Amino acid sequence: MQGASPGSRGRCESSMVCCLPHRWSCREEENTEPGVNHHTANTHYIQCQPLQEPSSKMVFYTCGPNEAMVVSGFCRSPPVMIAGGRVFVLPCVQKIQRISLNTLTLNVKSEKVYTRHGVPISVTGIAQVKIQGQNKEMLAAACQMFLGKSENEVAHIALETLEGHQRAIMAHMTVEEIYKDRQKFSEQVFKVASSDLVNMGISVVSYTLKDIHDDQGYLVSLGKARTAQVQKDARIGEAVAKRDAGIKEAEAQQAKVSSQYVNEIEMAKAQRDYELKKASYDLEVNARKAESDLAYQLQVAKTKQKIEEQKVQVQVVERTQQIQLQDQEIQRKEKELEARIKKPADAERYRLEKIAEAERMRLITEAEAEAESIKVKGEARAYAVEVKARADAEQMAKKAEAFQEYQDAAIVDMLLEKLPEIVDEISKPLTEVKKIKLISSGGSEVGASKITGEVLDILNRLPDTVERLTGVSINQSGYRKPGRMS
Known part of the structure; x- marks a missing residue:
């Protein structure tokens, strides 16, 4: 809270003094000592001092955005205006009033107003007005004029003002201007009425011309004349349009036929050129195709020849590899035979040689022993053999003499002796x-x-x-x- 200097008189330095919950109390005393804040006339002044507890008589008020509160009275000079907010009020010493900020719809009717040419017409307009709460000056002006009045009273005042301005604008314009250019009429009413109503704290949100009519049939006649003119223009326009359409249609048909013939000629030329070029291209394509076929057949023959050569080479390689494999197999078998037969045979031969050598030595030893034995026996038998040999010799000599004597008979005799053996072998x-x-x-x-x-x-x-x-x-x-x- 802001305080005033001692001895100051008049209104409070702050509009929030004694109306905020700051725990201050105010009382009137008769004293020559300076008070804390305010002084009244003569020796009476208001002394404000802090309290230990808040006052239970202070009331808290709120309002919506479509409403404004005006607090006046003690410590409220000038009155406080709050649009869509809150405020603390001290009962008995302060007063709170409310003013509506709602938009008001006004049906502005002006009956039988004479226009500039003296033609009476009736006009109905729709206006949207409201008390402007955002502008403090306009809100203060509205509070001065309409505080304590109802919305209907405010609407009536605004309606009368708008209706007067609407009649004035109608008197300066012709029926045709109002009827044909409604936007211009609405803008003039809006402009003139807004400049006047703003001084009352009322702003014109919008204005629209709703209806125009008259009791003399002027608008109907104006419409009939215009309708007749329009119908005449329409018939003339229709005839001209039909004529132009016929001309244009004939020209279009002629152009169409000409274009059709030209197109057919061009198509025939194009078809001829196409056929000629196609024949030429077909001839060239067939020639190239024949060359391609011959080249393909030649290439196929060459490829087959190369394939056969490759097959022969492959067969040669395979045969060579088979021969090499056979040689390797022969070498392997030779080595296998050598390892499996020759080497064991050599070992066996060596073993047999050793055995034979041992046997030979044994036999030599035995033979030497036996030879010695035989020698003794042989000497004994030699005499017997010698005797037998002598006897056999004598016998053989006698046989020889007999063979010599008998010749073939001796041979036959020997054959007959062997004949049984021969027959036995035959059978x-x-x-x-x-x-x-x-x-x-x-x-x-x-x-x-x-x-x-x-x-x-x-x-x-x-x-x-x-x-x-x-x-x-x-x-x-x-x-x-x-x-x-x-």
């Missing part, structure tokens, strides 16, 4: 035969007699065989061995 294979099948050709012998005949036939051929071998004929020798029948 020996028959003893090993398990099964014999004999086939008769008719009229010949079969069975055992056939086999016997075959054997006898072989024996009958024996003399011929002996004759071919020795040159001696057994049948012609005439030799008869003793004891044998002739």
